[in-house]
Amino acid sequence: MEIPIVTTDVVIVGSGLAGCAAAREIKKSGKDVIVLTKLHPLRSHSGAAQGGVNAALSDDDDVELHMFDTVKGSDYLADQDAVELMCSKAPETIRWIEHMGAAFSRREDGRIAQRPFGGQSKPRACFAKDRTGLTLLQTIYEQAHREGVAFWDEWYVADILYKNGKAYGVVAFNLRDLKPTIFNAKAVMFATGGYARAFKINSNAHANTGDGLSIFARHGLPLEDMEFVQFHPSGLAGSGILISEAARGEGGRLYNSLGERFMEKYAPEKMELAPRDVVARAIMNEIREGRGVGPDKMAVYLDLTHLGEAKIMERLPELRDLAITFLGQDMVKEPIMITVTAHYSMGGIPVDINGHVKQAPNKLTEGLYAAGECACVSVHGANRLGANSLLEALFFGRHVGQNIVEDLEKGIEFQPAAGSEANTMLEEIEFIMTNNGTEKTAKLRQELQDTMFENCGVFRTEESLKKQKEILKELRNRFRNIRIDDKSKTFNTDLQEAIELGHMLDYASFIVEGAIARKESRGAHYREDYPNRDDENFLKHTYAYMDEEGNISLEYGDVVLGKFEPQERKY
Numbered sequence: 001m002e003i004p005i006v007t008t009d010v011v012i013v014g015s016g017l018a019g020c021a022a023a024r025e026i027k028k029s030g031k032d033v034i035v036l037t038k039l040h041p042l043r044s045h046s047g048a049a050q051g052g053v054n055a056a057l058s059d060d061d062d063v064e065l066h067m068f069d070t071v072k073g074s075d076y077l078a079d080q081d082a083v084e085l086m087c088s089k090a091p092e093t094i095r096w097i098e099h100m101g102a103a104f105s106r107r108e109d110g111r112i113a114q115r116p117f118g119g120q121s122k123p124r125a126c127f128a129k130d131r132t133g134l135t136l137l138q139t140i141y142e143q144a145h146r147e148g149v150a151f152w153d154e155w156y157v158a159d160i161l162y163k164n165g166k167a168y169g170v171v172a173f174n175l176r177d178l179k180p181t182i183f184n185a186k187a188v189m190f191a192t193g194g195y196a197r198a199f200k201i202n203s204n205a206h207a208n209t210g211d212g213l214s215i216f217a218r219h220g221l222p223l224e225d226m227e228f229v230q231f232h233p234s235g236l237a238g239s240g241i242l243i244s245e246a247a248r249g250e251g252g253r254l255y256n257s258l259g260e261r262f263m264e265k266y267a268p269e270k271m272e273l274a275p276r277d278v279v280a281r282a283i284m285n286e287i288r289e290g291r292g293v294g295p296d297k298m299a300v301y302l303d304l305t306h307l308g309e310a311k312i313m314e315r316l317p318e319l320r321d322l323a324i325t326f327l328g329q330d331m332v333k334e335p336i337m338i339t340v341t342a343h344y345s346m347g348g349i350p351v352d353i354n355g356h357v358k359q360a361p362n363k364l365t366e367g368l369y370a371a372g373e374c375a376c377v378s379v380h381g382a383n384r385l386g387a388n389s390l391l392e393a394l395f396f397g398r399h400v401g402q403n404i405v406e407d408l409e410k411g412i413e414f415q416p417a418a419g420s421e422a423n424t425m426l427e428e429i430e431f432i433m434t435n436n437g438t439e440k441t442a443k444l445r446q447e448l449q450d451t452m453f454e455n456c457g458v459f460r461t462e463e464s465l466k467k468q469k470e471i472l473k474e475l476r477n478r479f480r481n482i483r484i485d486d487k488s489k490t491f492n493t494d495l496q497e498a499i500e501l502g503h504m505l506d507y508a509s510f511i512v513e514g515a516i517a518r519k520e521s522r523g524a525h526y527r528e529d530y531p532n533r534d535d536e537n538f539l540k541h542t543y544a545y546m547d548e549e550g551n552i553s554l555e556y557g558d559v560v561l562g563k564f565e566p567q568e569r570k571y
């Protein structure tokens with residue numbers, strides 16, 4: 001089969017905030033850029049973000065305080081040079097997107113309104129009601145379009161062209177008709193978002209299957225700090241659909257079945273506005289000790305009734321709708337039932353401060369970049385603070401786009417691709433379409449999600465993690481015996497879901513192996529058998545590599561420290 005080869009300066013995979021921000025910068029500079037996305041850009045998960053985007057804007061806030069909160073929130077694992085860059089550029093980033101048309105909610109004096117979020121010393125999250133992500137995404141997508149960025153919607157990227165430390169394109173197929181195409185470019189950027197779909201209860205869209213990470217890992221590239229998965233304290237009971245931290249930021253209170261405002265025990269100063277890892281563990285602890293609410297006692301109450309209907313409708317209308325639709329509970333009239341939900345990936349594709357992908361802790365690739373949630377730069381370390389991720393995606397998306405332009409101007413050599421380089425993807429498709437096994441994607445995925453949540457969730461032990469390692473081994477074997485029913489070429493979601501499951505099985509192994517090896521508790525990674533942070537042995541980043549048999553090996557890299565010395569984290 002002759003494979004079409006499309007050439008361009010830059011190919012970007014992903015059209016969320018990070019991908020769109022980079023694409024706009026690149027196109028504006030006069031370079032050609034193609035954005036490939038398996039979804040329509042406005043369905044990218046950035047559009048689901050509700051609560052806000054951080055910047056030290058107000059008179060009583062400052063950049064250094066934002067930096068300190070971020071580093072402390074990260075349990076001192078964040079790289080402080082990257083944190084400094086992001087926080088110092090945050091005010092400019094907000095002005096940039098505002099001047100392009102993002103309609104933020106306002107204070108009475110006309111300035112951008114800001115709400116408190118967990119672990120922050122000041123109200124710092126700029127917001128557009130509880131539709132912040134959608135407002136930002138619509139703005140940046142519109143502006144990227146205005147510059148003439150070429151969006152190839154509903155194209156699934158399955159492989160990168162990468163040899164000897166250099167990337168020169170990607171291999172993709174059209175979801176409409178399975179038509180394969182090679183995109184051959186001087187520079188390749190991944191902005192493929194997060195991967196919390198590997199867990200049973202999660203707040204993520206169906207598309208958040210971490211494809212980018214596994215695609216890289218299959219080329220022997222490392223993934224960094226994968227053991228750090230954020231469990232958000234407030235997902236709707238049962239479904240895990242997110243009730244943004246904005247609800248607690250506006251004054252929401254948490255109660256157990258005894259009517260106790262239990263955060264008094266766990267974080268007496270910050271209460272419900274402690275960072276997410278602290279609040280999530282507190283909720284799970286209440287549930288484990290029998291003080292949960294709801295039919296199966298697996299939830300706690302989030303009470304917003306004292307805010308009154310007017311404030312809820314002004315600040316949290318979307319959240320109210322979500323709770324009514326999916327839970328049948330109206331937060332204006334009664335407390336709603338919430339529970340922890342897998343939410344965000346602190347780890348990911350290791351990059352330097354300018355978005356260059358690393359092939360080892362101190363070695364960069366050429367022509368390969370990543371930004372947004374799929375990347376680990378690392379500004380969140382072991383635990384991300386709420387409203388820092390939209391900032392990361394917007395700021396680093398733009399910044400990496402600018403760096404790509406700079407690198408192109410210095411000269412990145414174009415390496416031509418051959419049609420045969422699509423073979424890995426074609427073989428993967430052929431295998432899934434024709435394999436005559438007995439295993440179903442949905443069943444394997446369910447088992448993966450159930451067991452990851454159970455054994456590699458908020459609380460972890462050596463025993464639970466080793467059990468999960470064995471389960472993953474078995475699931476990977478069973479995956480080889482897969483069979484799909486739909487053999488057509490038109491929007492074959494059976495095929496897509498099977499490919500995505502392959503990715504989920506791959507990166508889940510990275511999460512588990514990193515968690516087994518990290519014999520300490522730090523941020524979102526809580527080991528019941530090692531409940532303390534151990535800076536002497538583990539103040540370092542995990543770099544994990546997968547071999548062809550799927551075995552993972554680990555090495556460690558330095559954390560970039562700076563003005564904030566590690567100290568005990570109390571709230």
Ligand SMILES: Cc1cc2nc3c(=O)[nH]c(=O)nc-3n(C[C@H](O)[C@H](O)[C@H](O)COP(=O)(O)OP(=O)(O)OC[C@H]3O[C@@H](n4cnc5c(N)ncnc54)[C@H](O)[C@@H]3O)c2cc1C
Pocket residue numbers: 013014015016017018019036037038039040041044045046047048049050051052053054132133155156157158191192193194203204205207211212242244343344371372373374386387388389390391393
């Ligand atoms: C419910 C929810 C609420 C949130 N609220 C907040 C908040 O209030 N504040 C905050 O700071 N953060 C929030 N976050 C986190 C934040 O929204 C995300 O981390 C951020 O938007 C990620 O942006 P991104 O550009 O990296 O990826 P995304 O917006 O997820 O985009 C990923 C893109 O990659 C594409 N893609 C993926 N795989 C492939 C493939 N194989 N081929 C082609 N395309 C592919 C997708 O089509 C998509 O366009 C929230 C997250 C969730 C889940």
